Amino acid sequence: MTASTFFQRLVNWFIPQHMSQDLHTRKRVQMFIISHLFGPFIATPIPVVLWLADPNPMPHVLILAASIYAFWPFLALVKLFPRAYTPLAMASVVNLTFAIFWGTYNYGGASSPFLVWLVLVPLLAFMYLGAGWLPRVFVLGAILGGTAGLYALYLVASFPEHIPVENMVVAGLLSALGANIYVFMMAAYYSSVVDSQSELIKEIDRHQETLKALTLAKDEAERANGAKSEFLAKMSHELRTPLNAVLGYSEILLEDAELDGRGEQIADLQKISAAGKHLLSMVNDILDISKIEAGKMVLHLDTIDLNKLIDEIEATARPMAAKNTNSLTVTRGAELGNILTDATKLRQATFNLLSNASKFTQNGQITLDVQRKSEASGDWVEIAVRDTGIGISREQQSALFSNFSQANSKIAAVYGGTGLGLSLSQNLCQLMGGRIEFESQVGQGSCFTIRIPAEGAIMLNDGLEGVVSPRPERTPAAVVPDRPVAQRYERSDGYAGLSGHAANHDSRERLLIIDDDRNFLELAERLFLREDYAPICTDAPQSALQIARTVKPSAIFLDILMPGFDGWDVLAALRADPLTADIPVFMISILSERSKALAAGANGIIMKPLDASKVKAALTALKATRGLARSKVAKG
Structure with missing residues (x-):
C-alpha cells in the first residue's frame, strides 16, 4: 500500500x-x-x-x-x-x-x-x-x-x-513561515479540488455533447424506423392486394376442380394455394415485427378457455406434424381453467413452435405439454413443445431469437424458412408479460417453453393496452347524390357498381361489400354467391350510405383503406343515420385494428385475404349473439 x-x-x-x-x-x-x-x-x-x-x-x-x-x-x-x-x-x-x-x-x-x-x-x-x-x-x-x-x-x-x-525575530519568522505553509497546503489541496471539478465539468460537457449526438442519432433512428414501418405497411398492402386474388381464385378453382374430378389441376392449384399462403404468412410476420419495433402492437385481452384453445391448436398441428411422419402427443395439466390473455397471439406463438418442431423433425416424436403453475407472483401458464429433431448447437443458440436468423445456411437451404418465426414469437410472449425459454442438444432434439402470466400481462410495453382508446370521432363527409340511385350503380366502363345478381336473388340474404379494388369486389361477389348470399358490391364509398338505406342489407363489409372517403368516414356516416345505424358492419383490412373498429362502432373486423369461411364465422357469431339477446328479452 x-x-x-x-x-x-x-x-x-x-x-x-x-x-x-x-x-x-x-x-x-x-x-x-x-x-x-x-x-x-x-x-x-x-x-x-x-x-x-x-x-x-x-x-x-x-x-x-x-x-x-x-x-x-x-x-x-x-x-x-x-x-x-x-x-x-x-x-x-x-x-x-x-x-x-x-x-x-x-x-x-x-x-x-x-x-x-x-x-x-x-x-x-x-x-x-x-x-x-x-x-x-x-x-x-x-x-x-x-x-x-x-x-x-x-x-x-x-x-x-x-x-x-x-x-521575537525567530518566533516571528516561524509564525510567518508556518502561516504560509498552512495556506500553501490548503491552497494546493483546494486547487486540486478545483482542477478535479474542472475536469468533472469538462467530462460533463463531453457527456452532454455525446448525449446530444446520441439524441440526434436516436431521433434519426426513430425517423428511419418510422419510415421503415410505413414502407413495410405499404408494401404489405401492395403484396396482400394481389394475394387476395391469388388465394381467392385458387380456392374457387380448386373447388371447381374437385367437383369435376380434375386430379392433375387439383395438385397444381393446391401448390398455388400453398405458395400464396406461405407468402402471406411471411408478409404477416414482417408486418407484425415492424409493428412491435414501432411500439404499435396492441394486445386484445380476453378470458379464454385454455383447454379449448389447445384443442384448436392440436387440430391444426396434427396434419402439419404428419407431413414428416411425426407423431404428435398432447399432455396437459388437470386444472388449466380460464386465462386472461391475447388468444390470437398465444395461438400464433405456439403454432410457430409446433411448425418449427414439425419442420426440423422427421420420423420422430413431437410433444405439446401444457401446465398451469401457481407461484408467488400468481398463476403462470407453461406451454412446452418438445421434439426429437436435429437440435441446435451452443454456437447457434446465441442468435436464435434474432430477426432473419437461422442456424446456418445449410440448414436454411435444406429446411427453408425466413428466420422470423422464433423472433416474432419471443416478442409476442414478451408483450404478453412472459418469455420463451429453450433447451437443445444437437442430434437429440429441442424443447421450447412459453411462459406467460395466467391473469394478463404483468407489464405491458409503452403504448400497449388491453383495451384501446376509441378512435376520435370523425365528421362524415357529405354524401351527395350526384345522380339517381338506379343510375349510380352503372359505370361508363361497363363495371356494375351494384351487382346485378342481387335483383335475381331477393330470397337470399343480402350483403353489401364496399371496396375501392374492383378485383377484390369481383372475387368477393363470386365467393358470396357460392355460399348462397346475395352480394351487392360497390367501389364508390361516397354512395355507400344511400345504397344501404335503399337495399337494407343483412350486413355490410367495409374496407378501411380507401382513398379520400375511407372506411372510417363511411362507418361514421352509417352509424349517424337512423335507417342504417343498426345494420351490422364488419371492417375489412390487412391490418389488425379490431379494438379501433369496435370502438368506432363496427361489429367486428375480417382480415384480408378474404375467404368465405371468415364471413360465415362472423355472420354465425353475429346471429348467435342476436339470438341470445332476443331469447333474454323474451324471457324477461
Missing part, C-alpha cells in the same frame, strides 16, 4: 457516512480533516521557541500550546458525533481565533507576528462550512469579537512584555 493510498483511506475513515455521498459536502469535510491533522504539526515550533525564549512561560505558553493541540481531539469528536459536524467546525474556528488573539495579546500586541494567522480564520471557515449566510455571519462575528476583546484587554491592562521585541 502506498503512502498516498494509506493517507486517503485515513481521511475517508474520519468522514461521516451520511456526508460521503454528496461530493461538495465530502470535499469540505476532507478539508476539515486534513487541516486538523497537519495544523498542530505546522504550529508546534512556535510554542517551543516561546518556551525557550520566555523566562516565565507559565501559564500563557501552555495555554497557547493547549489551544494548538486541541485541533486533534476535534477529529475524534467528528468520528464519535457525525451529526454534529457543523457545530464542531464552528467550535474549531473559535478555537483558532482564540489561539491567534491569545498569542497576539501576550507577545507583541498590535505588532505581534501572530496576527498573520488571522487570515486563516475566514479561509478555513468557508472551506469547512461553505459560503452561505451563516458561515459569513459567524466568521465576521468571530473576527470582530476577537479584535474587540483584544482591544478591551489593552485598555484595561495594556499588553504584557514577556519577551523583548529584539528577541
Whole structure:
C-alpha cells in the first residue's frame, strides 16, 4: 500500500457516512480533516521557541500550546458525533481565533507576528462550512469579537512584555513561515479540488455533447424506423392486394376442380394455394415485427378457455406434424381453467413452435405439454413443445431469437424458412408479460417453453393496452347524390357498381361489400354467391350510405383503406343515420385494428385475404349473439 493510498483511506475513515455521498459536502469535510491533522504539526515550533525564549512561560505558553493541540481531539469528536459536524467546525474556528488573539495579546500586541494567522480564520471557515449566510455571519462575528476583546484587554491592562521585541525575530519568522505553509497546503489541496471539478465539468460537457449526438442519432433512428414501418405497411398492402386474388381464385378453382374430378389441376392449384399462403404468412410476420419495433402492437385481452384453445391448436398441428411422419402427443395439466390473455397471439406463438418442431423433425416424436403453475407472483401458464429433431448447437443458440436468423445456411437451404418465426414469437410472449425459454442438444432434439402470466400481462410495453382508446370521432363527409340511385350503380366502363345478381336473388340474404379494388369486389361477389348470399358490391364509398338505406342489407363489409372517403368516414356516416345505424358492419383490412373498429362502432373486423369461411364465422357469431339477446328479452 502506498503512502498516498494509506493517507486517503485515513481521511475517508474520519468522514461521516451520511456526508460521503454528496461530493461538495465530502470535499469540505476532507478539508476539515486534513487541516486538523497537519495544523498542530505546522504550529508546534512556535510554542517551543516561546518556551525557550520566555523566562516565565507559565501559564500563557501552555495555554497557547493547549489551544494548538486541541485541533486533534476535534477529529475524534467528528468520528464519535457525525451529526454534529457543523457545530464542531464552528467550535474549531473559535478555537483558532482564540489561539491567534491569545498569542497576539501576550507577545507583541498590535505588532505581534501572530496576527498573520488571522487570515486563516475566514479561509478555513468557508472551506469547512461553505459560503452561505451563516458561515459569513459567524466568521465576521468571530473576527470582530476577537479584535474587540483584544482591544478591551489593552485598555484595561495594556499588553504584557514577556519577551523583548529584539528577541521575537525567530518566533516571528516561524509564525510567518508556518502561516504560509498552512495556506500553501490548503491552497494546493483546494486547487486540486478545483482542477478535479474542472475536469468533472469538462467530462460533463463531453457527456452532454455525446448525449446530444446520441439524441440526434436516436431521433434519426426513430425517423428511419418510422419510415421503415410505413414502407413495410405499404408494401404489405401492395403484396396482400394481389394475394387476395391469388388465394381467392385458387380456392374457387380448386373447388371447381374437385367437383369435376380434375386430379392433375387439383395438385397444381393446391401448390398455388400453398405458395400464396406461405407468402402471406411471411408478409404477416414482417408486418407484425415492424409493428412491435414501432411500439404499435396492441394486445386484445380476453378470458379464454385454455383447454379449448389447445384443442384448436392440436387440430391444426396434427396434419402439419404428419407431413414428416411425426407423431404428435398432447399432455396437459388437470386444472388449466380460464386465462386472461391475447388468444390470437398465444395461438400464433405456439403454432410457430409446433411448425418449427414439425419442420426440423422427421420420423420422430413431437410433444405439446401444457401446465398451469401457481407461484408467488400468481398463476403462470407453461406451454412446452418438445421434439426429437436435429437440435441446435451452443454456437447457434446465441442468435436464435434474432430477426432473419437461422442456424446456418445449410440448414436454411435444406429446411427453408425466413428466420422470423422464433423472433416474432419471443416478442409476442414478451408483450404478453412472459418469455420463451429453450433447451437443445444437437442430434437429440429441442424443447421450447412459453411462459406467460395466467391473469394478463404483468407489464405491458409503452403504448400497449388491453383495451384501446376509441378512435376520435370523425365528421362524415357529405354524401351527395350526384345522380339517381338506379343510375349510380352503372359505370361508363361497363363495371356494375351494384351487382346485378342481387335483383335475381331477393330470397337470399343480402350483403353489401364496399371496396375501392374492383378485383377484390369481383372475387368477393363470386365467393358470396357460392355460399348462397346475395352480394351487392360497390367501389364508390361516397354512395355507400344511400345504397344501404335503399337495399337494407343483412350486413355490410367495409374496407378501411380507401382513398379520400375511407372506411372510417363511411362507418361514421352509417352509424349517424337512423335507417342504417343498426345494420351490422364488419371492417375489412390487412391490418389488425379490431379494438379501433369496435370502438368506432363496427361489429367486428375480417382480415384480408378474404375467404368465405371468415364471413360465415362472423355472420354465425353475429346471429348467435342476436339470438341470445332476443331469447333474454323474451324471457324477461
